[in-house]
Amino acid sequence: MIELLSESRCTACDRCVDVCPTNVFDAVKGGIPVIARPDACQTCFMCELYCPADALYVHPFADAHVAVDEAQLVRGGSLGGYGRSLGWVRARAAGTERDETHRLFEIGVT
Ligand code: SF4
Ligand code: SF4
Numbered sequence: 001m002i003e004l005l006s007e008s009r010c011t012a013c014d015r016c017v018d019v020c021p022t023n024v025f026d027a028v029k030g031g032i033p034v035i036a037r038p039d040a041c042q043t044c045f046m047c048e049l050y051c052p053a054d055a056l057y058v059h060p061f062a063d064a065h066v067a068v069d070e071a072q073l074v075r076g077g078s079l080g081g082y083g084r085s086l087g088w089v090r091a092r093a094a095g096t097e098r099d100e101t102h103r104l105f106e107i108g109v110t
Contacts, residue, residue, distance in 0.1 A: 001041040002058050003068045006079065007032060009055035016047040016056060038065065049088055054080030 002024055005016075010032040017025045017033050021044065026036040043062035057073055059066045073079050082088075 001043050001062060001065055002035055002038055002047065002056065003066060004057035004070055004073065004079075005033065005035055006053075006055040006057075006070055009053045009079070011053050011055075013052060015050045015052065019046045019050045021046065045082055048080075049083050049086075051080075054083075058082070 005025075012032045014027050014033060017027045022037075022040040022042055024035060024037050024041050025033040025047070027033050041058070043058060043060065045058050048056045048058045057068060057070075057079055059068060070079075
Protein backbone atom coordinates (compact mmCIF):
# COMPACT_ATOMS: atom_id res chain seq x y z
CA MET A 1 0.00 0.00 0.00
CA ILE A 2 1.06 3.58 -0.46
CA GLU A 3 3.28 4.49 2.49
CA LEU A 4 5.31 7.54 1.57
CA LEU A 5 5.19 10.77 -0.37
CA SER A 6 8.56 12.43 0.08
CA GLU A 7 8.07 16.14 0.66
CA SER A 8 11.71 16.84 -0.15
CA ARG A 9 11.61 15.05 -3.50
CA CYS A 10 8.14 15.88 -4.74
CA THR A 11 7.97 18.49 -7.50
CA ALA A 12 4.19 18.93 -7.29
CA CYS A 13 3.64 17.70 -10.83
CA ASP A 14 0.38 16.00 -9.75
CA ARG A 15 1.01 13.00 -11.98
CA CYS A 16 0.23 10.68 -9.08
CA VAL A 17 -3.12 12.40 -8.66
CA ASP A 18 -3.89 11.74 -12.31
CA VAL A 19 -2.78 8.12 -12.56
CA CYS A 20 -4.13 6.69 -9.32
CA PRO A 21 -7.16 4.60 -10.23
CA THR A 22 -8.71 4.82 -6.78
CA ASN A 23 -8.28 8.52 -6.10
CA VAL A 24 -5.90 8.14 -3.18
CA PHE A 25 -4.25 11.54 -3.64
CA ASP A 26 -5.66 15.03 -3.42
CA ALA A 27 -3.98 17.84 -5.33
CA VAL A 28 -3.19 20.91 -3.26
CA LYS A 29 -3.22 24.28 -4.94
CA GLY A 30 0.27 25.76 -4.71
CA GLY A 31 1.65 22.73 -2.91
CA ILE A 32 2.38 19.06 -3.13
CA PRO A 33 -0.38 16.46 -3.16
CA VAL A 34 -1.47 14.69 -0.02
CA ILE A 35 -2.20 11.02 0.52
CA ALA A 36 -5.81 11.69 1.41
CA ARG A 37 -7.31 8.20 1.23
CA PRO A 38 -4.49 5.70 1.94
CA ASP A 39 -6.89 2.87 2.67
CA ALA A 40 -8.25 3.12 -0.90
CA CYS A 41 -4.84 2.07 -2.24
CA GLN A 42 -4.93 -1.17 -4.20
CA THR A 43 -1.12 -1.53 -4.39
CA CYS A 44 -1.02 -1.23 -8.17
CA PHE A 45 2.29 0.74 -8.13
CA MET A 46 1.10 3.08 -10.89
CA CYS A 47 1.86 6.21 -8.90
CA GLU A 48 5.35 4.99 -8.04
CA LEU A 49 6.08 4.14 -11.68
CA TYR A 50 4.84 7.45 -13.03
CA CYS A 51 6.40 9.71 -10.40
CA PRO A 52 9.26 11.50 -12.19
CA ALA A 53 11.00 12.33 -8.92
CA ASP A 54 11.02 8.90 -7.23
CA ALA A 55 9.11 10.54 -4.41
CA LEU A 56 6.61 7.78 -3.73
CA TYR A 57 6.92 4.44 -2.03
CA VAL A 58 4.34 1.68 -2.31
CA HIS A 59 4.98 -1.22 0.02
CA PRO A 60 4.23 -4.57 -1.64
CA PHE A 61 2.16 -5.72 1.34
CA ALA A 62 -1.39 -5.00 0.20
CA ASP A 63 -3.44 -6.02 3.22
CA ALA A 64 -2.36 -3.45 5.79
CA HIS A 65 -0.11 -0.46 6.16
CA VAL A 66 3.55 -0.93 7.03
CA ALA A 67 5.51 1.86 8.72
CA VAL A 68 8.46 2.98 6.60
CA ASP A 69 11.40 5.29 7.20
CA GLU A 70 12.34 7.53 4.29
CA ALA A 71 16.04 7.68 5.10
CA GLN A 72 16.16 3.91 5.28
CA LEU A 73 14.33 3.59 1.94
CA VAL A 74 16.81 5.97 0.34
CA ARG A 75 19.77 4.08 1.78
CA GLY A 76 18.36 0.83 0.46
CA GLY A 77 17.69 2.26 -3.00
CA SER A 78 13.98 1.58 -2.64
CA LEU A 79 12.65 4.92 -3.88
CA GLY A 80 12.15 4.34 -7.58
CA GLY A 81 13.42 0.80 -7.12
CA TYR A 82 10.29 -0.90 -8.39
CA GLY A 83 10.46 0.91 -11.72
CA ARG A 84 14.16 0.28 -12.06
CA SER A 85 13.69 -3.43 -11.45
CA LEU A 86 11.12 -3.51 -14.25
CA GLY A 87 13.31 -1.53 -16.61
CA TRP A 88 10.74 1.25 -16.61
CA VAL A 89 12.18 4.36 -18.23
CA ARG A 90 10.51 7.74 -17.98
CA ALA A 91 7.04 6.35 -17.59
CA ARG A 92 7.56 3.96 -20.42
CA ALA A 93 8.56 0.33 -20.36
CA ALA A 94 12.15 0.09 -21.55
CA GLY A 95 12.43 -0.93 -25.16
CA THR A 96 8.95 0.09 -26.26
CA GLU A 97 10.44 2.88 -28.33
CA ARG A 98 12.17 0.17 -30.37
CA ASP A 99 9.09 -2.04 -30.71
CA GLU A 100 8.11 -2.22 -34.36
CA THR A 101 5.01 -4.38 -33.91
CA HIS A 102 2.87 -1.46 -35.02
CA ARG A 103 4.35 -1.83 -38.48
CA LEU A 104 2.34 -5.03 -38.92
CA PHE A 105 -0.67 -2.80 -39.44
CA GLU A 106 1.11 -1.11 -42.33
CA ILE A 107 1.52 -4.38 -44.21
CA GLY A 108 -1.87 -5.80 -43.22
CA VAL A 109 -0.66 -8.59 -40.93
CA THR A 110 -3.08 -8.27 -38.03
S1 SF4 B 1 -0.37 2.12 -5.64
FE1 SF4 B 1 -2.04 2.43 -7.11
S2 SF4 B 1 -3.88 2.60 -5.89
FE2 SF4 B 1 -2.15 2.87 -4.51
S3 SF4 B 1 -1.85 5.08 -4.40
FE3 SF4 B 1 -0.51 4.32 -6.01
S4 SF4 B 1 -1.69 4.50 -7.90
FE4 SF4 B 1 -3.13 4.68 -6.20
S1 SF4 C 1 4.06 12.21 -9.15
FE1 SF4 C 1 5.73 12.37 -7.66
S2 SF4 C 1 6.63 14.40 -8.01
FE2 SF4 C 1 4.62 14.37 -8.99
S3 SF4 C 1 3.23 15.19 -7.43
FE3 SF4 C 1 3.19 12.98 -7.23
S4 SF4 C 1 4.74 12.53 -5.68
FE4 SF4 C 1 5.10 14.59 -6.38
